[in-house]
Amino acid sequence: MPELPEVETTRRGIETHWVGRKLLEIIVREPRLRHPVPAVIDTFTGLAVTSLERRGKYLLAHFPSHRHLLIHLGMSGSLRVCREADELKRHDHLIFRLSSGVEIRYHDPRRFGLVLPFDGDPGDHPLLRDLGPEPLTGAFHTGILVDACRKRRTPIKALIMDHRVVVGVGNIYASEALFRAGIRPTTPAHRVTRKRLEMLTSTIREVLEDSIRQGGTTLRDFVGSDGTPGYFRQMLYVYERAGEPCRTCATPIRHAVLAQRSTYWCPACQK
DNA sequence: ACTGGCTCCTGAGGGC
DNA sequence: TGCCCTCAGGAGCCAG
Numbered sequence: 195m196p197e198l199p200e201v202e203t204t205r206r207g208i209e210t211h212w213v214g215r216k217l218l219e220i221i222v223r224e225p226r227l228r229h230p231v232p233a234v235i236d237t238f239t240g241l242a243v244t245s246l247e248r249r250g251k252y253l254l255a256h257f258p259s260h261r262h263l264l265i266h267l268g269m270s271g272s273l274r275v276c277r278e279a280d281e282l283k284r285h286d287h288l289i290f291r292l293s294s295g296v297e298i299r300y301h302d303p304r305r306f307g308l309v310l311p312f313d314g315d316p317g318d319h320p321l322l323r324d325l326g327p328e329p330l331t332g333a334f335h336t337g338i339l340v341d342a343c344r345k346r347r348t349p350i351k352a353l354i355m356d357h358r359v360v361v362g363v364g365n366i367y368a369s370e371a372l373f374r375a376g377i378r379p380t381t382p383a384h385r386v387t388r389k390r391l392e393m394l395t396s397t398i399r400e401v402l403e404d405s406i407r408q409g410g411t412t413l414r415d416f417v418g419s420d421g422t423p424g425y426f427r428q429m430l431y432v433y434e435r436a437g438e439p440c441r442t443c444a445t446p447i448r449h450a451v452l453a454q455r456s457t458y459w460c461p462a463c464q465k
Numbered sequence: 466a467c468t469g470g471c472t473c474c475t476g477a478g479g480g481c
Numbered sequence: 482t483g484c485c486c487t488c489a490g491g492a493g494c495c496a497g
Contacts, residue, residue, distance in 0.1 A: 306491060
């Protein structure tokens, strides 16, 4: 589920509740995530979060003495701000009880996500060290895509979803950014002209920013930290709109599986 | 080095 | 009602 806008929506929603609050207790109800939640997570009890950062689709809760919790929401994860009295849901796998009386609950039916404690420099962590630039910063620019596309035959859509190239672009926003840039998703990366890569750089940024403004996209199960869905779905041009008329030219939207992922495009607007 | 294919897991929805 | 199939916002790992 969550791509960059959904993770950023989550970060903003829990930041004010979590930063500065002490962890009274961490309850692990189900440790079997993508990586098992290690027992050492208990040692974070009594510590207060100093800041909550997003890196791509990862959340990083920073604690004193270079200690961190790395959180990923996988395909179906969410973090909700709850009261202790709120009823627990099936698949609420971890509960972070805070000194304010609030609880942050990690919910993830498919368990593709992770919650991993670690110490040291986040830049050295194996899951973080090879990540590409953040698309909403100046570190992401046309040159990044131009270099990454050189001699690559992989479809341009797969390339922009490669988090070593640029982080945070998942299956929805890859299709949407390519629509906005007028580029067909199947085009081999090395065949996309520089001018079009310039456009794509802008549309990736725009579509992510637009979605953040709407609280992200809810297709099935994404909820923000307050349990409400995101509203960007109504603004999608192509994703999950196979057979429906293009919002620009009314041509029916096409669908195909590309690199094992559902892909949508307008055959008239995208060349 | 690149590329495509498979895998982890649960749940929803469609067809019969 | 139920069973069986397909598909789903991610991403690491593997073989060729």
